[in-house]
Amino acid sequence: MRADRLVSLVLLLRRHGRLSATTLAAELEVSTRTVLRDIEALSAAGVPVYAERGRHGGFALLPGFRTELTGLNHDEALALLVAGSRSGAQAFGLGSALASAMRKVVDALPESYRATAAGAVQRVLVDPETDLLSRRLVEEEVPGTVVAEVRRAVFAGHKLRIQYAAVGQTPKWRTVDPIGLVTVREQGYLLATRSGADRTYRLSRILAAEELAEPAQRPDRIDLDRAWQERSARFRAGGDQVAVLVRMDPARREELVGTALAVRVEETDADGWLRLEVTFQDSRHAEWALWRLGTDAEALAPQWLRTALRDRAAAIAARYGHP
Known part of the structure; x- marks a missing residue:
């Protein structure tokens, strides 16, 4: 326990600079006498800790002293x-x-x-490649040279030139000001601005990248978690979203809610089934989400979705109707 306390003492001095014995004692939850003995032990071990006298005195480490894990690049x-x-x-x-x-x-x-x-x-496994149903996690392929260039521009604060393949569009070159990197469910994203407007780029769709020497126009500090939440909210509020009224078995609720963008209304029918109004990213997203629930869910509206599900079921039945 004393070894842990000595390490904590060094880390406190490194982080805060000069601290009094009283402050150190409070942080380490020991007496000031114990702190003084620990300071002596550190000095004897060669750690350059020294005392400053006076009203605002205390203990400090010599400037430039740091403990390092040798060899990490x-x-x-x-x-x-x-x-x-x-x-x-x-x-x-x-x-x-x-x-x-x-x-x-x-x-x-x-x-x-x-x-x-x-x-x-050997006793712990985190995020295996397959789940209990043997469904393999799909990791996006991003060329190492591309992600390395993106990473360098983000950390150096330089502008970045990327060739980006947006969905349904011809790949185009564009120059952006990188803000940060985010990974969500095995997918990586670059948060950036372009001509002052927020932009979010999927790393797997960046075909080529080039770090530029020009400094990026961006704030010195960024709350990346908040920025991601704001962009996610704007994404959910825009585009070709569709609202669907669904009646379903409550046992499958989490599967539907987990794929939907939002749940606007939720009620329980007399027979115990749920009636929900949910939104999806687009018509294809809605059809996929309802189809995978089979007979445990029924799309009540809109009519085009009911028709799409009926036609798909009829095509499947026709395919398997012959010996």
Whole structure:
């Protein structure tokens, strides 16, 4: 426990600069006498901690002192920051860097911890490639050279020139000001602005990319989570969305709601079935969502959707009606 406390003490001084013994004691939940003994132990171990006298005095580390995990390069350190999601590292082209960084982390562990850590890794599996129904997760293919160029422009704050293939359109070159990178359900996105307007680009549709030397026009700080929520809300509110009235078995509710953009109205019929008004991205999205529920759901409106589902069912029945 003392070793953990000594590390915490060093990290506190690195983060906050000069701190008094009283403040350190409060942060570490120990007495000031214990803090003074820990300071002496750090000094004896060669950590350059020194005391400043006076009213505003305290303890501090010599400028420039830092503890490092030897050998980590830029991409490996970045991979560890996004390692909370393996898909995040993969989507941003950092899969190999993550593997390399983790090898160095294991190598840096004390001998007594190394075997325990290796054994623990064998007992945990996060985000396997298939689920219990053997459905394979579909990961988008993004050329490493493309995502590396995008990544460099985002972190350097430079403008980015991309060749982008929008759905149903001929690929075009455009120059954007990159804001940040987002990964959602195995899919990577570039948040940017173009001529001052917000733009969101799917990484798998960027065919080529070139980091430019010109600085990007963007704010110094960005709340990426909030920016993504705002763009998602605008996306759901626009386009060719369709509203559908559905009557369905409540046991399948989550499957429908999980694919819909929004649920506007929800009621329960006398027989226990649900009646919902939900919105979908477009007509194809609505037809797909209702078809996969089979007889556990019925689209009550609009009529074109009922007709589309009936025609599809009739075509399937005709195909399998012959021996």
